[in-house]
Amino acid sequence: MDGIGIHIGPNPCSISSGSENMVTRALLFATCTTGVIPRYHFRISSRKCVLAPHMQPPKRRRGYMEKTEIALLSGPSGSQRVVVIPDEVLFNGSDDFLKFLPESAKVQTLMCYMGIGDTFTPFHKDLCASSGQNLMCYSENGGSSFWFMTKASDAPTVVSHFHKLGHEVDLESHVVTLEELRAAPFDVYIAEQRLGELVLVPPRSCHQVVNSGGITIKTSWSRMSLDGLCVAAYHELPIYHRVCRQEIYKVKSNIYHAMDHYTRVVEQTEPEIELAAPASKLKQLIRLFDDVLAQEYTSQHASLAHISNVSDSEPISFDGIHCDFCGADIFQSFFECGKCLPLSSWNSEESRIVVLGDGLVLCPSCYVEGRTCQCGEMQPVQCRVMGDLLQRRDRAVKAIRRFESLADQELGYFSEHPNQLLERGVGIFESACKLYLQRQSAPKMKSCRFSHGSETSHPAPAPSVVSCKPCHASRCFTHFLERNSLHSVEIIGVADRHGNDIGWHHHHQASHQKFVSSQHTILEDEKHGRKPDMLLRLAHLAKTYTTCKPLKPELTKPGWYDQSAYVMLAPIGPSKAEAVSDFPDDVAGDQDTPNTAPTPCPGIDGPADMDC
Structure with missing residues (x-):
């Protein structure tokens, strides 16, 4: 320009x-x-x-x-088209x-x-x-x-x-x-x-x-170009999730269907034909789809309810489902509540039977950041059988290997070992499902405190508090972000692997310095649209974008990182469900009043590298 x-x-x-x-x-x-x-x-x-x-x-x-x-509109028959x-x-x-x-x-x-x-x-x-x-x-x-x-x-x-x-x-x-x-x-x-x-x-x-x-x-x-899909997946969609801008363009679904298209192109082309351009695009789409799958995957996928029926001859469309908090398009995984629904949904007894996908829906990114429905009783659901997506992905890899050396193991097969996805990408739905299980079994409340005997503490929902034995202390997700620059996705994943032993202790102690030293790289990756370290980017975005505009504020609650929200309240439908005490109205990290900022712990302005 x-x-x-x-x-x-x-x-x-x-x-x-x-x-x-x-x-x-x-x-x-x-x-x-x-x-x-x-x-x-x-x-x-x-x-x-x-x-x-x-x-x-x-x-x-x-x-x-x-x-x-x-x-x-097409022109008259035989008319000339001037390009x-x-x-x-x-x-x-x-x-x-x-x-x-x-x-x-x-x-x-x-x-x-x-x-x-x-x-x-x-x-x-x-x-x-x-x-x-x-x-x-x-x-x-x-x-x-x-x-x-x-x-x-x-x-x-x-x-x-x-x-x-x-x-x-x-x-x-x-x-x-x-x-x-x-x-x-x-x-x-x-x-x-x-x-x-x-x-x-x-x-x-x-x-x-x-x-x-x-x-x-x-x-x-x-x-939407291929480069645009990459930038959207790694940079724009995570921002939309934080501020609650509706996605509209179905980026993950677009990646999936584009990969299918180029798979067929490569499969139907004879090996002696030049395939550099479509094969290159297919490779890029496979890598991009791998990151999508990692975000949508959970090791517990076989036990989850899913919308699709594998016996149907016609595929079911999932393209109308979106997150009722941030507006993200739902491609595969989500959490759903059949009780917190608009008043118009309760016109008759028959309407109280909620079909999967028709209830209040939250995307995994919202759920893992503490956003939830008003009653807090949501269930993990998937659109398709996960194996079908893995097979489509492996079919694309197989098409690439027809024209390349079998010794090229850059792209492996995931159908038989799907847990490898979590080693290659960020398991947002995996962490969200672990948080869901903790909410089912954990004590109602715990104390967030920075050191043994510290007076700087506050009560918080137990699933949002992680302890550290070497520190003799615990901290909620809100303050882990503020003091240690750790996002809940990373906290849940690392703490689950290490428990609260020395491995977790070393990780959270070093996290803030790692974040600070990576700031230039984080900003440069965003500036040039490159694939970032997604865990660092999630922490960066949660720190940067603290105001949101939820789509249905009357039916949902903001999360740990939402300091303020634009709301226009509307009446909520009758519900027999009572709000569970996992989500109290007066503690940091779970604000019931969306247009107010969370109350920080006393002494929150202390040094960021303070021990846990």
Whole structure:
């Protein structure tokens, strides 16, 4: 984007007074309401605004028609098609992996935007590290759009800066001003889009659009590349989980179906045919899917309930299930409660019979961080038989080995030894299931204290407290993160392997220094979209993103790392279940009031490397 439009950086260039006044005026009126009006009335109203540009609020009301779905229509039979946009950036084009999703899971990214001058979008990133395309198809009275964009690699810096301003970029709640852009510690690129011009938005580029002049109509669509899937899986989805931004694009399912597609391509190609490109993509997808499987796997999978019925001739679609707390797409594993349901779900006695997948659902990442339903009685469930996913994965490996040396053991088979998954990736569902078992059998409450005889202590639910015999002390998950920089996934996994003996003692004592020394690597991995150390990244995200916006706050409780939450309470359905005392309302790490911060232990401001 260098050389396009106007560049504003830490030492901003000058901006022409006319352009600056126009943009400033638009940003000053950055207050809006939403509603529904007929498109004809919208056009009439917008044209009146053009005739009275100096009308001031509240008399002036400007509408912006955002994200209206449009259909693809084929031309008349025999008509010629003039290609003016390269195939690799087209909707469902050669580099769009979203086309591999089955019909039941298709994501609509082809949208129409219609706006008038002084309308805008908030500062935001496109979903799931997708690549954006925006083509201005129509304009009246010189209408145009100003785009404010950042480099993709600056995404972590942008987020950090907005946190200091009290805003969350991924919640799309803030419209930036020119003054804020001038003061920002990152470069901002500005381009004016006119009729017939196509704007390409890089993955993770934070951007804002301000319309100018008369009516403009733009066609917009998103693509998901293979690199985009990697960045989404390792970096964007974990952020969405923390702040509760709905995933929408079904990233894990997309990886799975893309792997299936390239498996068939490689299988159906003769060995003498050049297969470098599809084989390379398939290898990358297998590695990516291995990390997905590790997150979704538990060694107890054979004993869990699952939605699928292996005797059915037609496959069951699981694409409509999502986490009711953070909005994550459920690909394989989740926790479910059949009691905490909306009031509308209890219309009759028959409706009280909840089918698997139709209850209140939480993803493993939410559950392992202490998020739960109101009653706390959730059960682990899986969508498919785990063996089916392992066989699909091994089939892909077998296809690769048709064309490569059998001595290449980089990709092994997991069907016979699935526990090897936990050695290669981060077992989020495995840790969540261990936490579930602890909640079934552990005493109700324990004391979180930093040393033997310490007065700095507080009561906490027993499953969220881990002891250390050499330290003669115990600590809750909230304070393990604050003082030792350890995430609950790592704590549960390591403590389960070592018990509370010397191995666990050495691990938690060294953890904070390891985290501090890895900060540069953590940020560089995020900046460049590389695969990170996921345990360190989980701890980093839990420390960084402490505010969330749960989808169903009236039915759920925030977790150990949620210091505040945006809530709009609604009535909850009748339930005979009583809230279990594992989740008291007045202890750190389990806050019943989502919009308040957890109360820290006395002395929490002590040195971070204090012994347990």
